[in-house]
Amino acid sequence: MPINQTYAQYSDLSVVSAMAVYFLALLLHAAESAFGRQALKREAKLAAVAAGGGGTAVAERPAPPPPRERPLPERLGRMGVALTVLGALLHLASLVLRGLATSRVPWGNMYEYISAVCLAAVVAWLVMVRRHPVRQLGAFVLTPIGIMLFIAAKLLYAEAAPVVPALRSYWIVIHVSAAVIASGAFLVAGVISLLYVVKASNEANPKRFAGLAARLPESAALDKTAYRVSVFGFPLLTFGIIAGAVWAESAWGRYWGWDPKETVAFISWVIYAAYLHSRATAGWRGTRAAWVNVAGFAATVFNLFFVNLVTTGLHSYAGV
Template sequence: MNLASAVNENFANYSNYLIRSAMFVYALAFLAHLAEWVFGSRSRIAVQSAALTAGQAAAQEAADAGKAKVTVQVATRGGGTTTLERPAVVTRASSSDRGIPDGPGAAGTSERGDLYGRIAVSFTTLAWLLHVAGVVFRAASVQRAPWGNMYEFSITFGSVAVGAYLLLLALKKNVRWIGLFLTTSVLLDLGLALSVLYTSSEQLVPALHSYWLWIHVSCAIISGAVFYLAAVGTLLYLFRDHYEVALAAGSSGNGRWADVMRRLPSAASLDKFAYRMNALVFPLWTFTIIAGAIWAQAAWGHYWEWDPKETWSFITWVVYAGYLHARATAGWKGRKAAYLALIAFTCFLWNYYGVNIFVTGKHSYAGV
């Protein structure tokens, strides 16, 4: 059968139109999120939240500890008694928990800012529907899984990342603060896909015609999308943590950068979010590697040959495993663990872009 005749060019064109339409609506969502942050930063809530510094939180902590002191009377040799006061032990959920509440960007904002935030979410939802439709038409144009090359992987990856974000919102999670950074990233992702990675709809080589294409690559896409959300949380945690340290040192926290920082969730909340996302998807990434090895045995006759894609997938797994283990070790919480998580996501990105573009291996026949 002629492979070219198996491609529905009309569906392929519809896919391209839908992806470009999604980019336009994502741009509107980005502008609405930007307006939300600008007007939200000027709100009374945002200004009030800046008043609670780390020093005030520490003072409140000391007051609470003083109320909880335990008084013990100890008999002395001379027959008298001595009164000892043992202060209560103040525990924290994590090393980054300073008792500072989440900023208004996580749990509320001014009326005007909230309006722009709701508009942004509505635009994001509409853009996502167009985005998913574009991916579906791409699949229909070749009647196979729509992730046979880097262009298709990119557009599907972006749709899954946005879908995961909208799912968290539907579950009533306070994650709207991700919206500005997510829409920015998706616009860059789709722009790169259309301008650099674009490949016309075509059939794949026989080795890729397997049900493992649906299983292995879909798991890799889902894992990468959740890893991405966790990486955003980790990066913002580092900035917010630096901001809270400055507050503890007596900084007034004035300026546009401080307005942005105080709208974010607390460093402790961001740290917890990133850890939970990474821990949630790590088993799926493990299965992704196992599924790839099974597919390699069926296609090439070997489970593992240290192909560059296999090697970097394993390296990514090792670094994420090290991160999760580090979180269970007292000396590797906070910033140290965050740096390790970012290194792990960098390995994922290199495996996705670098290996496919700059390194030749058995996975290269899928094309850019």
């Protein structure tokens, strides 16, 4: 079918706009973290004065904010979340328009696939912000998402075109969509687990990562959030691998051939299975389990970039 160039151009414009909005949201979250840290320092100083000077601290304590007025860091954080929602809508529009332009699902090459993974990660992050007190992590989560989206849009960009014949199957909807959502969830979980390691290290030794750890939520909140995101992503990864095997049998006459993509996907599955098992085992909870989750995140990124762009196999559909 002919390509609708108008939709394709609007898709490109939408993804660039989404990148700009994500960047503004990142700046607001960074400002929230900076001002929040300053507020913590002021509170610590007042507590020290109160401990050493008795009534002096009462005279020096600033007046409380007017009723119903939120602290500046919270306002900045809420603005960052609002912009992230706007960016996600623009991001979704870019994928929908790319699909309408090509009359197919919008993940037929590396540019589209990474863009879809980034959108899944943003949506997963917004859901976690809604349910858990982890909004302060916005800058840390949006940074790798922004980098990946920039790489996709600037270095891996592909013109709107039909997919190669091997991908013209309804399995591209089933198999790849599961992989996209799972990869996006694991991206968020991996970043949060890495931050959990930082926080736990600081709690064990207050001199380690003192500046960074002061900006992070409590380690228990980080651990719970990373675990719940991984619990959501693991069944999708499992389903995606099974669906891929069924597609491989219909396309290539075998369910499994240890293709580089298949091999690394299986390694990722084993790592995440080990993480969920270790998280349920008392002796491996905490930092050890978090490192396993970080290893799974590293395997996911390796599979996303190195396997797709460097190795050669039956899954070499990067389009670059």
